[in-house]
Amino acid sequence: MYLMGVIPGPSKLSLVQINHALSLLVFELMEFWKGVYYTQTHKFPGGQFSKGVMILLVSDMLAARQVAGFGSVTSMFFCTFCLLTIQDIENLQKHTWPECMLHSHLECAQEWRNCQSKRDCEWLFKLHGICWSALLELPYWNPILYTVLDSMHAAFLGLFQTHCRKVWRIDVSVEGGDGSLLYTKKPVPHPLDSTLRQWLQLIQVNPRNLLEQLTADSTPKNALWHICV
Template sequence: MVCLNLPPHLRYKPENMYLAGLVPGPKPLCQHQINPFLDILVDQLLPSFNPGLFYTRTADYAGGRHVRAALVPLVSDILAARSATGLGAATRGDHFCSVCNIHKDNIETTDHTKWAPRDARTHWKLAEQWRDATTEQERQNIFAQHRVRWTPLLRLSYWDPCTMIVVDSMHNLLLGVGKRHSLVLWGMREDRPDGD
């Protein structure tokens, strides 16, 4: 984790970063495997935001300073982002976008004004239904229909799973995820009549 209050040239220095934890690899964790790790992180973040922390002395405040800390945004690869926010994989199911409610049947709609944005309140409601389901079959049905499940990040009152995730540039650009989405998923190829 980095402190966004620091100037960009100081944010990513090792002494200014907080390693919240490591998850075992080499394969991505599924939801029931990652949630215990997120629970530990959220347990640490909750008191940092409300009531906040009091530092008895800082360089600028000899009498101390009250601060609040929040997790914004979550920057990761798309698999980790969707898992951490309680969304199903982008390659499965009818709802593949973490920002809007576009259905896979309308994947070729490029007019973004027709993409209804995801709503955090609806996401929370569906995630709570999944969490409070009394049977595994009921959970599976909720997830199959809405592609949403509970995540410990929803314990953070300020967390908005629809706007607080960012796919990092390494995965998006350097490893070619953006290119793959354009060419493979969206079929945007120059050798096709409808390609650009």
């Protein structure tokens, strides 16, 4: 394990500032790319020639995009693997997604780096959603393939938490139980027995237009709630 450094808070660094910090890491990684000779190690008392690379960038979504030089998750190009725009975010046909290409990414990043003014940088970043990252100085590094969202942020603190708390309502704010009873914030008024009997018989008969009848505005929702319970 290698500690490169600790960046003080309380707010995150700007893109220019974080590139200064990354340049220190890139400088040492380039030495290992060429190869480093250790005069003595625990397993090799006579010395050992070693090479090393940094492949995966593992972090949360916000840090990954800033370090790798991508735009935010709400920008025009929200994905780090394809060129689908934010207007088409609901497109689930994977074969229609235009693929990100490394050579195009590098060209856009280098063009951003060569800008002569902050205004030009902002214009290019808005146009392509790509800016220069110091990690691109590593000849082997591919930001499209090597930028990985770690499972803790993406799953346990994101999808799993949302699914459990919002969908399954497993939360301290909700009264617990074995799941056999339904709880509502306000008590649902109990309809007449005759009304319950009427709708229960309709459900048992199961006519072709049952779904239309159950979802109609005139359907007593309180009767359906008590039937389901």
